[in-house]
Amino acid sequence: MANVQNMKVNPPVNRYQEALPKIGIRPVIDGRRKGIRESLEDQTMNMARATAEFLSKNLRHSNGQPVECVIAETTIGGVKEAAQVAEQFRREGVGVSISVTPCWCYGSETMDMDPLMPKAVWGFNGTERPGAVYLAAVLAAHTQKGLPAFGIYGRDVQDAGDTSMPEDVQRKLLQFAKAGLAVATMRNKSYLAMGGTSMGIAGSMVNHDFFESYLGMRVEEIDMSEFQRRLQLGIYDHEEFERALAWTRENCKEGPDNNREPKSREEKDKDWETVVKMTLIARDLMIGNPKLAEMGYVEESMGRNALASGFQGQRQWTDFMPNGDFMEAILNSSFDWNGIREAFIVATENDSLNGAAMIFGHLLTNTAQIFADVRTYWSPEAVKRVTGKELTGLAANGIIHLINSGACTLDATGEQEADGKPAMKPYWDITPEEVGRCLDATSWRPANTDYFRGGGYSSDFLSKGGMPLTMMRINMVKGLGPVLQIAEGYSVHMDLDMHDKLDLRTDPTWPTTWFAPIITGSGPFKDVYSVMNNWGANHGAVSYGHIGAELITLASMLRIPVAMHNVSEDRIFRPSSWGAFGAMDPQGADYRACEAYGPLYGKK
Numbered sequence: 001m002a003n004v005q006n007m008k009v010n011p012p013v014n015r016y017q018e019a020l021p022k023i024g025i026r027p028v029i030d031g032r033r034k035g036i037r038e039s040l041e042d043q044t045m046n047m048a049r050a051t052a053e054f055l056s057k058n059l060r061h062s063n064g065q066p067v068e069c070v071i072a073e074t075t076i077g078g079v080k081e082a083a084q085v086a087e088q089f090r091r092e093g094v095g096v097s098i099s100v101t102p103c104w105c106y107g108s109e110t111m112d113m114d115p116l117m118p119k120a121v122w123g124f125n126g127t128e129r130p131g132a133v134y135l136a137a138v139l140a141a142h143t144q145k146g147l148p149a150f151g152i153y154g155r156d157v158q159d160a161g162d163t164s165m166p167e168d169v170q171r172k173l174l175q176f177a178k179a180g181l182a183v184a185t186m187r188n189k190s191y192l193a194m195g196g197t198s199m200g201i202a203g204s205m206v207n208h209d210f211f212e213s214y215l216g217m218r219v220e221e222i223d224m225s226e227f228q229r230r231l232q233l234g235i236y237d238h239e240e241f242e243r244a245l246a247w248t249r250e251n252c253k254e255g256p257d258n259n260r261e262p263k264s265r266e267e268k269d270k271d272w273e274t275v276v277k278m279t280l281i282a283r284d285l286m287i288g289n290p291k292l293a294e295m296g297y298v299e300e301s302m303g304r305n306a307l308a309s310g311f312q313g314q315r316q317w318t319d320f321m322p323n324g325d326f327m328e329a330i331l332n333s334s335f336d337w338n339g340i341r342e343a344f345i346v347a348t349e350n351d352s353l354n355g356a357a358m359i360f361g362h363l364l365t366n367t368a369q370i371f372a373d374v375r376t377y378w379s380p381e382a383v384k385r386v387t388g389k390e391l392t393g394l395a396a397n398g399i400i401h402l403i404n405s406g407a408c409t410l411d412a413t414g415e416q417e418a419d420g421k422p423a424m425k426p427y428w429d430i431t432p433e434e435v436g437r438c439l440d441a442t443s444w445r446p447a448n449t450d451y452f453r454g455g456g457y458s459s460d461f462l463s464k465g466g467m468p469l470t471m472m473r474i475n476m477v478k479g480l481g482p483v484l485q486i487a488e489g490y491s492v493h494m495d496l497d498m499h500d501k502l503d504l505r506t507d508p509t510w511p512t513t514w515f516a517p518i519i520t521g522s523g524p525f526k527d528v529y530s531v532m533n534n535w536g537a538n539h540g541a542v543s544y545g546h547i548g549a550e551l552i553t554l555a556s557m558l559r560i561p562v563a564m565h566n567v568s569e570d571r572i573f574r575p576s577s578w579g580a581f582g583a584m585d586p587q588g589a590d591y592r593a594c595e596a597y598g599p600l601y602g603k604k
Contacts, residue, residue, distance in 0.1 A: 001436065001440060002250075002251040002435070002436040002437075002439035002440050003250050003251060003436075004251065004432045004433075004435045004436040004439070005432060006432075007335070007339055007340060007432040007435055008339045008340065009339065009340045009341075009427065009428055009430070010338065010339045010340060010341040010342075010427075011064075012061075012063045012064035012065040012428075013063055013341075013342075014063060014065070015063070015287045015342075016189060016287070016305055016307065017188075017305050018187070018188050018189070019093045020061050020063075020065060020067075020068075020093075020185075021093065021094070021095025021096065021181055021184035021185055021187075022067070022068045022069065022070050022092060022093050022094045022095065022096075023052075023055055023059075023067060023068070023069045023070070023094065023095075023096045023097075023098060023177055023180070023181070024069075024070050024072070024085075024089040024092075024094035024096065024097045024098070025048045025051050025052050025069055025070065025071045025072065025097075025098055025100060026048075026072050026076055026085055026097055026098065026099040026100070026112060027044045027045050027047065027048035027071070027072055027075045027076065027099075027100055027101070028044070028075070028076045028077075028099050028100065028101040028105045028110045028121075028134070028138075029041065029044045029075040029076065029077045029101065029103065029105060030077065030103045030104050030105050030106075031077025031078045031105070031106060031109075031110075037075075037077055040075075040102065040103050041075060043102050043103075043160075044075050044100070044101060044102060044103070045071075045075060046163065047100045047101070047102055047122075047124065048071050048072070048100050049071060050163060050165060051069075051098060051100050051122065051165075051173065052069035052071050053069075054165060054170065054173065055067060055069055055173065055174075055177055056068065056069050058174060059174070059177060059178065059181070060366060060426070060428075061181070061185070061366075062185075062342055062362055062363055062366045062426075063342050064342065064366075064426070064427065064428045067177075067181065070088070070089060070092045070094050072085040072088065072089075073085070073088055076099075076105075076110045077105070077106070077110065078106065078109050078110065079109045079110075081110075082109065082110055082111070082112075082113075086112070086113075086114065094117075095117070095118075095180070095181065095183070095184025095185075095187070096117065096118050096119075096176075096177060096180035096181055096183075096184055097112045097114070097117050097118070097119045097120075098119070098120045098121075098122065098173070098176070098177070099111070099112060099119070099120070099121045099122070099138070100121075100122045100124075101121075101122075101123055101124065101131050101134055101135075102124035102131045102160070103124075103130065103131055103134065104130045104131075104133055104134050105134045105138070107134065107137040107138040107140070107141045108138075108141045108145075110138070111138050111141055111142060111147075111149075112147075112149075113145075113147065115147060116187075116216075116600065116601070118150075118176070118179070118180035118183050118184070118557050119142075119147070119148075119149045119150070120149060120150035120151070120152055120172075120173075120176045120180075121135055121138055121139065121149055121150070121151055121152065122135075122152040122153075122169065122173070123135025123136075123151070123152070123153055124154070124158065125153060125154040125155075125156065125157050125158055132153055135151055135152075135153055136151075139151045139576045139577075142575075142576070142577065143576065143577040143580060146597065148556075148557075148575035148576075148577050148578075148593075148597065149575055149576060149577075150172070150176050150553075150573065150574070150575050150576065151576040152169055152172045152173065152176070154166045154168060154169045155168050172573055175549060175550055175553050175573050176553060176573065178363075178364050178550055178553075178554075179364070179550055179553040179554035179557055180557065181363070182359075182360065182363035182364055182554055183216075183554065183557050183558065183600070185307075185363055186215045186216055186217055186307065186359060186363070187215075187216035187217070188216065188217070188218075188305075189217050189218075189305060189306070189307035190217060190218050190219065190220045190304050190305045190306040190307065191206070191211055191217055191218075191219050191220070191306065191307070191308050191309065191310070191352055191355060191356070192220045192221075192222070192285060192286055192304045192306035192308070192309035192310075193206045193219060193220070193221040193222070193309070193310055193312075193350055193352065194222055194224060194226075194227070194282065194285065194309055194310060194311045194312065194350065195222075195223065195224040195310075195311060195312025195313070195316070195317065195350055196221075196223075196312055196350070197312070197350070198312045198313060198314050198315075198349035198350050198351075199314050199315065199349065201349055201350075201351055201538070201539075202353075202476070202537070203349075203350075203351035203352055203353040203354055203537060203539065204310065204312065204349055204350040204351050204352060206219055206221070206310075206350070206352045207352070207353075207476060210353075210356075210476065210481075210482055211352075211356070212601065212602065213599035213600075213601050213602040214481075214482060214558050214559065214560060214599045214600060214601065215356065215359075215558065215601075216600065216601045217307065219352075220304040220306065222285065224311075224312060224313075224316065224317050226285070227278060227281055227282075227317075228321075230277075230281045230284075230300070231274065231277055231278075231281070235281070235292060235295070235297050235300055236277055236280040236281055236284065236292075237280060237289060237291040237292070240280060240291070240337075240338075241276060241277060241280060243337055244276050244279070244280065244336070244337040245272070245273060245276050246337075247336075247337035248272065248276055248337070249272070251439045252326075252439065252442070252444050252457075253439075253440075253442075253443050253444065254268075254443070254444050254445075254446070254457070255443030255444055255445040255446075255460055255509070256443075256445065257445070257446040258445070258446075258448065258508065258509060259446060259448065259449050261449075262446065263446065263455055267455070268446065268455075271322045271455050271456055271457065272457070274321070274322045275322050275323075275324075275325075275326040275327060275456055275457060276326070278322070278324065278326075278327040279326065279327040279330050279331060279336075282309065282311065282324075282327050282331060282346065283331060283344065284300070284301075284303060285303060285304060285306070285309070286303055286304060286306040286309050286344065287303045287304075287305070287306065288301055288302045288303025288304075289301055289303070307345065307359060308344075308345035308346070308347065308355045308356070308358060308359050309344075309345070309346050309347070309355070310346065310347035310348070310349070310350035310351060310352050310355050311324040311327070311328060311346060311347075311348070311349075311350060312349065312350040313348070313349060313350075314349060314451075314452075317454070318451075318452045318453065318454050318456070319453045319454060320453065320454045321454040321456075322447070322452075322454050322455050322456030322457070323405070323406075323447050323452040323454065323455070323456035323457075323458070324348075324407065324456070325405055325406035325407045325447065325456055325457060325458045325459060326406075326444065326456065326457045326459070327346070327407075328346045328348055328371070328407035329406065329407050329408060329409065329410060329459045330410075331343075331344040331346045332344060332345065332346055332368055332369065332371065332407070332408070332409040333368055333409045333410040333411055333438070334367075334368050334409075334411055334425075334426075334427040334430055335410075335427070335430070335435045335438075340427050340428075340430050340432070340435060341427055342366075342427050343362065343367070343368035343369070343409065343411070343427065345358045345359055345362055345369060346371075346407075347371060348371050348404060348405065348407045348539075349539075351371075351537075351539050353473070353474045353475065353476065353482075353537070354371060354473065354474075354537075354539045354540070354541050355541075356474050357472045357473055357474050357484075357540075357541035358371065358541040360472065360541075360543075360551060360554060361470070361472065361541055361542075361543030361547065361551075362543075364543070364547050364550045364551065364554065365426075365543050365544060365545055365547060366426040366427075367411065367424045367425060367426055367543065367544045367545075368409040368411035368412075368424055369409065369541055369542065369543055370402070370408055370409055370412045370469075370513065370541065370542035370543070371404060371407060371408060371409075371539065371541060371542075372402035372403060372404050372408065372513060372539065372540055372541075372542055373402070373403055373404050373405075373538055373539060373540075374400060374402065374471075374532065374535050374537075374538060374539065374540045375400075375401040375402065375403045375506065376400070376401040376506070376532075377398060377399075377400055377401075377528060377529050377531075377532035377533075378391075378398060378399050378400075378401060378502065379398045379528075379529065380396065380397070380398055383398075383399075383498070383502070386501055386502065386505075387497070387498045387501045387502065389495075389497075389498050393492075393493075394465070394466075394490045394492050394516045395492040395494070395514065395516050397516070397519055397527060397528050398516070398527065398528035398529065399492055399514045399515060399516050399528065400514075400515045400516075400517065400528065400531065400532055401502065401506070401512065401514065401515075402471075402512065402513040402514070402515050402540065402542065403503075403506060403507075403510050403511065403512045403513075404510060404511065405447075405451065405452075405458055405507075405510055406444075406445070406447070406457070406458020406459045406460065406509065406510050406511060407458075407459070408459060408511045408513075409424075410438045410439065410441075410442050410459065410461070411424045411425075411438065411544075412424065412461070412463050412511065412513060412542075413437070413438045413441040413442060413461045413462075413463060413464065414463050414464030414465075414466075414467055414491065415434060415437035415438045415440075415441050415464070416430055416434040416437075416438070417434065421466055421467075422463075422464035422465070422466055422467050422491070423467060423544065424467065424544035425544075441461050441462075442459050442460065442461045442511075443459075443460045443461070444457040444458070444459060444460070445457065445458050445459075445460045445508075445509035446509075447509070448507055448509055451507075458509045458510055458511075459510075459511050460508070460509055460510060460511055461511045461512075462494075462496075462499055462503075462511070462512050463491045463511075463512065463513040463514070464491065464493065465490070465491050465492045465493025465494070465514070466490060466491065466493065467490060467491040467544060468488070468489075468490055468544070468545055468546045469488070469489055469490060469491055469513075469515060469542050469543065469544060469545075469546075470486060470487070470488050470489075470542070470543050470545065470546055470547045470548055470551070471486070471487045471488075471489065471515065471517070471540045471541070471542045472484065472485060472486050472487075472540065472541050472542075472543070472551060473485045473535065473536055473537055473539065473540050473541065474560070475536035475537055475563070481560075481599070482560050483536075483560065483561050483562070483563040484551065484555045484560050484561070484562045484563065485534075485535065485536055485562075485563050485564050485565075486548045486551050486552070486562060486564065486565040486566070486567065487517040487518075487525075487531055487535075487548075487564075487565070487566060488517065488518050488546045488547075488548045488565075488566055488567065489515055489516050489517035489518050490515070490516050490518075491513055491514060491515060491516075492514040492515065492516045493514075494514050499512070499514075513542065515542070516528065517531045517566065518566050519531075519566075520566050523564070524564040525564070525566045534564055536563070548565050548566065548567035548571070549567050549571035549572060549573065551565075552565065552567060552572055552573070552574065553573050553574065556574040556575055556578065556590070556593070556594075557575075557600065558599070558600050559593075559594040559597050559598060559599050559600055560594065561590045561591040561594045561595075562587070562590055569586070572586070574590070574593075575593075577593065578590060578593045581593045581596070
């Protein structure tokens with residue numbers, strides 16, 4: 001049993017150089033004095049305060065810190081006050097803006113004109129004062145000026161004195177705010193490519209223009225020889241290494257060795273030491289480590305301000321060195337020898353496009369992300385032929401085998417719980433007992449040396465069924481740019497006899513999640529086979545929860561069209577101008593709008 005009784009939940013830490021983005025609330029008002037503006041000041045400011053209180057209460061950054069809202073120092077009745085508030089927001093680090101009003105205001109004189117700021121407008125739906133009329137007018141101005149904005153308009157009319165926030169308004173505020181904060185958080189961070197292209201995988205041909213123009217991130221690149229240098233010269237925290245190795249030996253159980261010529265015990269122990277050191281080195285490369293400066297390695301101590309990274313591994317590294325599976329799995333998990341903490345994002349085989357999708361999922365949910373091969377579609381008929389048993393329940397229409405070489409987050413075991421059901425939770429909600437169960441459910445199998453000649457260790461577990469999951473993937477299309485794919489579904493329970501018969505046909509040393517996408521009966525979601533057949537690459541990023549709607553909102557902010565999804569129409573929330581590109585054809589409108597506006601941070 002894992003020894004985690006004394007494991008602590010780490011306090012929130014901002015790992016990066018930029019301050020955490022804030023949400024700016026802009027109370028917009030009718031500027032006419034001598035009676036009209038004065039009568040609206042309290043109602044307008046109260047609407048702003050209620051919005052700020054609601055968002056601060058319900059949102060946290062991925063590191064656990066509460067999201068801070070900045071309310072404008074003045075209501076905005078004209079261009080001077082709009083400029084004053086813009087300067088206030090710049091000074092206070094606002095990255096997302098929400099304008100609120102219960103009344104008519106002067107549209108283009110009061111609007112947020114920052115082209116990089118995700119923006120929404122909530123116009124109170126009341127008949128005493130025409131907030132909804134202002135909403136329509138200012139959204140028209142945004143559309144005409146090429147500054148997309150999200151319109152929030154409650155379905156039901158409220159009385160002027162009603163201070164409640166309707167459920168549909170709450171949902172749209174949260175959906176917009178989560179996506180907007182993700183946009184603001186990515187800005188100026190790095191993707192760190194540790195190595196180059198892995199085995200000809202297109203996603204590991206890191207596209208600088210994509211990260212710069214669409215995400216506002218930079219790409220940092222190092223050669224994998226930097227790992228060798230730090231290993232040979234001892235450029236890591238030696239005290240932490242001893243502590244990490246002891247924790248690993250106590251809590252990471254070694255599984256059976258299936259290799260024809262197993263390594264000796266001495267060689268395996270040496271591999272354990274190497275993979276633990278690799279974990280420390282990769283983390284230090286991403287975010288730095290002041291301990292290295294104390295050792296005389298000031299440059300190395302600074303890190304790369306990396307929100308995400310990828311490790312090439314195969315094959316130049318893994319043909320002679322232990323693989324990166326332990327390193328990636330532990331960093332991608334919400335815990336290690338230092339306690340329970342925010343998961344990192346490390347893409348296997350340096351698949352940067354999957355890494356970008358993992359960023360999306362992490363920032364929208366605050367949870368660890370699954371990196372998986374989208375390996376095999378199993379039809380009900382094929383499963384019956386191979387196992388002699390029938391798929392039932394969520395799996396009745398067929399399943400997709402999500403499996404990777406052992407670099408998957410241990411959170412994916414499903415050994416955490418929410419409302420008594422398997423879950424993957426933000427780190428601050430995870431208990432030491434749940435960490436222990438995740439570790440106990442995982443064995444570390446000596447790596448298959450047919451694949452990994454240098455050895456190493458691969459995590460092996462079977463995810464619990466019943467977790468709501470969203471699989472996503474960014475693909476690059478020549479002449480078009482990036483597109484996003486989304487498939488909501490569930491992890492599927494399978495008895496061990498059925499699992500073993502299917503799993504042994506691939507590699508028994510790797511972790512598995514059986515995934516059943518939700519089928520709509522049409523297009524790429526006609527059936528499970530169609531989902532697999534339409535998936536654009538060999539990898540997928542998988543997040544806990546059904547977050548397809550939030551992903552669609554985020555993609556529209558970044559101007560990335562969505563190629564396929566199974567999200568119901570009533571959950572989709574895009575900028576109001578998208579309808580002008582074809583309200584009767586939402587998917588085509590999405591492509592046309594993204595083409596017209598171009599990437600958020602630059603032209604194609």
